[in-house]
Amino acid sequence: MKTRLLLLLLALVATAAIACGPTSPIPSATETELEVAASNTDSSLAEEVAPAPEATNEGNADTADTQLVVAESTAASNGQLAMGRLDSGHYYMGDINAPVIIEEFSDFQCPFCARFNADTFSIIKQEAIANGEAMVVFYDFPLSFHPQGLPAANAARCAGDQGAEYFWAMHDLLFAQTAQWSNDQPNDVFKSYAAELQLDQAAFDDCVDTNAHLETIQADMALGQQRGVSGTPTFFLNEQPLVGAVPVADFRQALAKVAAGESIAAPPPAVPDDVEIPPFEMPEPAVLAVSTVPTLGQADAPITIVEFSDYQCPFCNRHVSETMPTLMAEMIETGRVRYEFKDFPLDNIHPEARSAAEAARCAAEQSETSYWAMHDALFTNQSAWSGQGANASTIYAQLATEIGLDGAQISECVTSGRYASAVQADVDEGFALGVSGTPAFYINGYFISGAQPYELFDTVVSAIETDELESLFRRAYDSQVAAYLQQLQQQQAQQQAPQAPAGPTAPIEVPTNESPSVGDPNAPITIVEYTDFQCPFCGRHFAETFPLIQENYVDKGLVRYVFKDFPLSNHPQAPKAAEAARCAHEQGQFLAMHHILFERQGDWSGRNDAPTFFSGYAAELGLDMATFDECLNSGQYAEAVQADLQEGLSVGVTGTPSFVVNGQLVVGALPYATFDQALQSLLEE
Missing domain, CATH: 3.40.30.10 (Glutaredoxin)
Structure with a gap:
């Protein structure tokens, strides 16, 4: 069966693109998606x-x-x-x-x-x-x-x-x-x-x-x-x-x-026989219902931006604080754009987001400007009410009073639940469209995911204004096809020639006490794996080889197996996945999270909202979600993940998976038979 390349159409701006998302299964994004190549603000994509x-x-x-x-x-x-x-x-x-x-x-x-x-x-x-x-x-x-x-x-x-x-x-x-x-x-x-x-x-x-x-x-x-x-x-x-x-x-x-005026661009890589590249097709824009809350900008503006948001989502907060002011000054106040807001509370991971959405709608009863004043206050003071449970409503009323609104009216309105159905209508529409996380945007019906910088909005809006949107999509398509084929060629080359390079004469010494591990600490053999949760070869090792090593060596007390992180720069979601595993390790569930991340690699790999999948997996494992989300969102283990990577580089690791087996470096997703032979030889020494 031919492999079909499912292409996400990427815009040409690629900066911070992380999004919150639900933990329950949801429909996939529609084909109107104009996705942005993800990288955290620390440029982890590079x-x-x-x-x-x-x-x-x-x-x-x-x-x-x-x-x-x-x-x-x-x-x-x-x-x-x-x-x-x-x-x-x-x-x-x-x-x-x-x-x-x-x-x-x-x-x-x-x-x-x-x-x-x-x-x-x-x-x-x-x-x-x-x-x-x-x-x-x-x-x-x-x-x-x-x-x-x-x-x-x-x-x-x-x-x-x-x-x-x-x-x-x-x-x-x-x-x-x-x-x-x-x-x-x-x-x-x-x-x-x-x-x-x-x-x-x-x-x-x-x-x-x-x-x-x-x-x-x-x-x-x-x-x-x-x-x-x-x-x-x-x-x-x-x-x-x-x-x-x-x-x-x-x-x-x-x-x-x-x-001499000639081109230096290389010809595109050849398409392998077993790969089918879908032809370029200009997507159809989605049709959205008119927002039921006050909007920003002129009603007859030629371009409409619709935002699906969650008041408790940190990435939505980033959009409000970093991008929205420039959008307001350059697009909304100048008449270029009409801006609509829709609620998409992610209940499983943000339990107060729904009531916050209702509080903002309650403020609109006092005036249209009151809605946006409350919107801003909720985001600015997100940490004050987030995680407060039933007490959050009291804080909403206090915030309303502080900005000159009638706090008692807000409290009564939220308690009455009279906007619950309106919020749910937005959620239902988002799911029907394929929204999978927040913030999510539709620019004249074309989907953009994540807390993007102003430059992305400017690129897309300008392309619409100059009738160059199809050209933007086509360039993104061509770029992604070429990138995919290059990656495929590299993977095939690595797959065809896995080998253990000549190692140093002296054993490599790497610290293992702080790393997650399985097996007897006093086992005669220690295997240290440097892995990347987004790496397909690591996934293959996990599926085909690790279970046999665990069954025949780890479980029998012959091998201690140590896990270390080595997220590759061309796998932008890998560092956060590694952090998720470490956050689960805090609660004694490293191996369970490790397994889920590899088993469902295809679900989250390449997605801007990957962290929301990780939160979903944590919920499935029964972890304390407040603790896990705080750990993941704060980047508590980001430095530890990078320390593993630097350590790996220092001992000669250049790709994944790589292993240090009793001090000797072994590279590649080698078959179990190769490990078995090597381990038997070590046991006989």
Whole structure:
């Protein structure tokens, strides 16, 4: 039977895209979904790219920075290259009038970026840049699993505050000495570099200590994601993408092609015989009922945004605080958009959300503006009433009084339940449409999931206004087909050649006391697995091999099996899944959650609302939901998950699943027979 690729149509902006969702089975999303590639605000989607994979699609570049408005510059002299800072705040090197503009998105802690800087960029500087054939503009794109990447980017910009030449000097130091500052106190090392460069130490130290350039770096990350960047290093040569630590010969060839007006885009990967790619089809917009609460904006606005929301959902709160103000100023108040609000309380995980929705509707009895005032108050004070049970209604009345409303009326109205049916009508409509979490939006009937940044709304609204929505869908379709085929090829290559690489002569020592495990702690053999809950090969190991290891070795006291996390950057839901397993471990249910996550990998993998599935699994296991949700939503174990990943990297783990078996590294989803033979040999020693 042919494998059918079920494509989600992704928009071109990809930033924070996490959503709350119900714990009970729900209908799948309709085909009107315009999904956004998910990544937490820490950019967990971003992928560190190994050398020389080729780009498969044209860039959707924001060209504002490539207009090259210079804020300051240092002219070339005495063999020194021209350097400067653009008005956008980005540092450049080379002739501002060069025919080829190289835009580099990079991460100072990425080893492939360091390799590119040492092996390729050092030569390109001497050739194309020195000769005036190209110039380079640097953008920051620190990856989430490189925790010092962001402070390093800030340090480079702090140096740049004292002159563009100092930015590039710090740039080179950071790449050349990565090992020195990849620790818990990177700023101390950065300050020593500043002294070495004879910078104004006090100004530099203050800049570093206050993370002065944090917002600028985050803006670079958002821009990179908008342009399709998912790993480092990534380049745009006159807006044509080139991905990876490309060897110098290949980079020279790409520069020559771009200078000649040719395309450097690689042909799309071939479609395997057993894969069927559905043709592109423009989805039909959903038809929604008119909201029964006061709306925002002009009634005759050409575009309508409908939000399904949950007052207790933290991601809805993020939308209200971070995105809604700009939507209001740029779209609603300008007459571009009419904004409608619908209730979608997720009762299983947010028990007070329904009564909060009723409280907001009760406020509308006092005036239309009172509805939105109460809406804002409920979100602003979410922590005050969330989790308060029956006492939440009292807090709603207090909030109403604080904002000048009649609190007694709110209390009476909520108690009467007269808006319960109206709230349920919104919920029923949401389920009928296929809404699976909150916040969820329909822009003229086209679905967007999750707490998205303003840029996404602007992209879609602008596409509708300029009649380019179909083009947006088509580009997203083409991009996802290419990405899927590349991933499939990589998986097939890994599957065809699983092997255990030559390990070190000395056994690898990894700490195991703090990690979940099964089996006798004194067993003669210890297997440490580095796994990724979203990895299909880890799923195969779990389904086919682990049960036999458990039955024949763990349960017989011969093997202690230890679980460690190694979420890969191209699996954006994997880190949160790992956190969910650890949160379950707090309540003695790690293995049960581990099993559910792998057994239902296909349900949550690739979904922006994956955390709501994890909450649902916790409910099925009978966990204390308040404790579990607090643990998961707070990111309590995010650092521990990343610590496992860094530990794995330090002992040579590069992919999943990987195992350390009595100190020896073994890589790949190997068949049980291979493990059995190896374990028997160890027992005979």
